[in-house]
Amino acid sequence: MHPELRRARALYHEWRLLPERERGRLAPFAREVKDLALDLRGHDDRGSAERELAEANDALDGMLIHSALRAA
Numbered sequence: 001m002h003p004e005l006r007r008a009r010a011l012y013h014e015w016r017l018l019p020e021r022e023r024g025r026l027a028p029f030a031r032e033v034k035d036l037a038l039d040l041r042g043h044d045d046r047g048s049a050e051r052e053l054a055e056a057n058d059a060l061d062g063m064l065i066h067s068a069l070r071a072a
Contacts, residue, residue: 004053008037011060022067029060 015023015030023030036053043049 002040002050004050004057005037005040007057007061008033008053011057011064012037014064015060018064018067026060026063026067029056029063032056033060 012030012034015026018026033053033056036049036056040046040049040053
């Protein structure tokens with residue numbers, strides 16, 4: 001499995017563990033990561049799709065970190 005796919009799965013799982021309010025706030029970003037991860041498997045331009053997924057993963061990761069810092 002591609003590393004960005006594994007990372008997307010881990011981030012999506014982490015998002016699902018958030019309290020409902022935070023989960024709702026970040027839902028569009030989590031959905032984008034999920035959709036891009038699913039699209040990667042059948043994408044013709046794999047390099048472009050991998051970069052797009054990596055960028056979405058970075059964005060969601062940053063939001064999850066920020067969310068955790070806010071909750072602490």
